[in-house]
Amino acid sequence: MTFLDYAPAPESRSILSLRSSYGLFIDGEFVDGHGDGFHTVSPANEEVLAEISTADGHDVDLAVQAARRAHDKVWSRMSGADRGKYLFRIARLVQERARELAVAESLDNGKPIKESRDVDVPLVAAWFFYYAGWADKLDYAGLGPAPRSLGVAAQVIPWNFPLLMLAWKIAPALAAGNTVVLKPAETTSLTALLFAEIVQQAGLPSGVVNIVTGAGETGRMLVNHPDIDKVAFTGSTAVGREIARSVAGTSKKVTLELGGKAANIVFDDAPIDQAIEGIVNGIFFNQGHVCCAGSRLLVQENVHEEVVDRLKSRLSTLRMGDPLDKNTDIGAINSAEQLQRIRELSDIGEAEGADRWSADCVIPDNGFWFAPTIFDNVSTSSRIAREEIFGPVLSVLTFRTPAEAIAKANNTPYGLSAGIWTDKGSRMLAVADKLRAGVIWANTFNRFDPASPFGGYKESGYGREGGRHGLAAYLAPQSAAAITASAAAPKTTRVKKGSAK
Template identity: 75%
Template sequence: MIFEYAPAPESRSVVTLRETYELFVDGAFTPAESGEHLTVVNPADESELARVAVAGAADVDKAVTAARRAYDTVWSRMPGAERGKYLFRIARILQERSRELAVLESMDNGKPIKETRDVDLPLVAAHFFYYAGWADKLAHAGLGPDPRPLGVAAQVIPWNFPLLMLAWKIAPALATGNTVVLKPAETTPLTALAFAEICQEAELPPGVVNILTGAGETGRALVEHPGTDKVAFTGSTEVGRQIARAVAGTDKRATLELGGKGANIVYDDAAIDQAVEGIVSGIFFNQGHVCCAGSRLLVQESIAEELLPLLKTRISRLRLGDPLDKNTDIGAINSAEQLERIRELTDTGEAEGAERWSPVCDLPGSGYWFAPTILTGVSQAHRVAREEIFGPVLSVLTFRTPEEAVAKANNTPYGLSAGVWTEKGSRMLWTAERLRAGVVWSNTFNKFDPTSPFGGYKESGYGREGGRHGLEAYLG
């Protein structure tokens, strides 16, 4: 490196945290019946950020009742144009408070401010804007002349994109006339609670949005509550299976956005510098805590020797550290538990014969950190080629022919995302056509947009979020 970066931290002063957060039910912050709380920490330094209430079965019941009442008396009867105006109002407030929310998200999640500021928050506001505009146009969505909302939606979201996942769930549900009870992840509830304040600020009718904090048990109580009509879940495939089983025999509809093991195919004619950038953003964006991460690099054998050194050089230049530093590329791992899982799986990869490489990289003394890692010499049978690591670990495999690339890419129970790098249009389309994945990025990776449907094939779940397709999940 020719020069050193000076620290450029974003100010935390834009965020005012309360010591304790209660549940957001029926338009007001309400203590949990249990009186229990859990502590939310900043994964970058393990400092305590706040205590949040743990919702139990009685709280779930209250929230579902509030959502039902709001659905019956207000929200489902409101003209679509008026519903839309509430969503436009929320989108505007999100934009106005985006700096504060970006900093809060980075503190709560550990992801770099560069990403929360430039990716998460702009997409959150855009998602509300997009679905706001649908609210009075549902008859034109190709789902029949008079599509009806389903009722109360139970929504459970993960910790990797806390506010963005909230937007993906709440915006289409509200636009279509449903009311929601949403449970943010145990480790990242703070931006959802800030969103509850935004609902108050927007004067959204009480009960239309309810936010219940808690852990797995709260989520289970919510998705199994008989008073809901719809379950929307983003998270692990294992929990997705449980939910699919739980809704069997009920009238509930479910959409599930689950795990992935995305293949990123680099052909020998790819623009190699662009491909290297794409591989890096494919796996190291958000510390690899991305269900659609390009966690399996499939590189054509003839260019592997040329590409790998370039990739390693590029990875060596990634800056790992303080998530609030504007120069940081890789932030903290979200929790001690996730860090342990990444360590365990990566060690397994090494034990199974893969060669492990990480750049020289100082990890901060406190907090949860994992250096960007690549594993070469990985075979299809290795656990690191089959299981989702959900961390900054790239498994590298090679192929000789396009047919072999496609066969290897599809050799997984998952089917969420894939990447293709080639300068030849016909080869790109040929490959994209054969990949069994819900999103294919060609000569790019990890791009998201509210108009673009997202969701998986096979065990990556079912249903789509985003775009016109995303409305289908909330209309009967």
């Protein structure tokens, strides 16, 4: 045994007590779904964790009705300050139950506990705290006086950051006075259902948050429900297109946060050791299941060899294995389907002539695993340089001049994020100015903050989540006449401007 074979340090599962089966969360209660239930498994060992209900059309309808009632009768009429109190309470409950949520997330998703513990769950709490603060300040969100809520939001989220995506969706919607029906991804429903318990614990009025589980069909029924005012989706570009098509010609508002194929640009004057860390964090964080992952490394040709060498040495120290072990860096791939897609695209990369290199990891016998992999000498036309792999696979390309780096970085149908590594501030700003991406990180990567808007260009979607911009996606400006009319017949207990100061 060597020191680097650290003895197992598993996080205890005892803090988490899972029920054997979970229903839907509609109108403040857990109820059985009418569709065929399904098992949610741990991708690390294929252990069945619980049985999850499937919502059929009737269940979805009930959920939307509950949300509608809650919106019209309670939530939209409540003062912003009071809505804020509920959101603050939820944030504190998330913090109190942080360890339990982290264990559940790692079990169900396969991500390392250090990530769910140190990144996902703290950000979930941060998102609720942030938007709780906005709830009584909507008049100052830059949307004119007294903006009003949209109504009922249908929210469909992916499996890569199950609880965090829930927070990104629910926190701004609730702060702005909307009610929600949320559908978590089929493979990662658990933390959304634990969140439903938190909603009960917080005493949130019934129907403000509803959670319907199931596969794509449930999501489709939810998005197409006629009584929905707003659709918010995070996931693949293919499904995003389908949603955009289905809501076209309706009054539903839409925000879509879709795929990406981000360029991480390393100039020859980059702080080299930190750039290596940034590359690793950019593509191997969360097994590469990140829409804004830095999956295309664009490295200046005079440091190409050095960067690839250092990267390989660094990857050799990554530890793959049990997601609940506190020393695990790389967890399991979320599902057999995703693993299949990663394998397929990697084989294509090899067939197309790129040099494949994988870290020497021991692959566990059960579960879904893929060793961190680098493809060097990738051409811009290669499929692994064009398509989103959504796995721990990095494509390395080179460039000679900043202009070439910018051209290559922008040469993608996506435009979600990008990274720049250089010691030179002027170059950083000049390049960032010309990149068509919603988020640009300089000398860092994959950093998130609730105050910062997040979203994409082109096929990466539209609308922004986070910050003041994220509120705008859930609010409609009101005309002066409407405000006067509502002031004449006050239905709401909105905090007056003077007292909000």
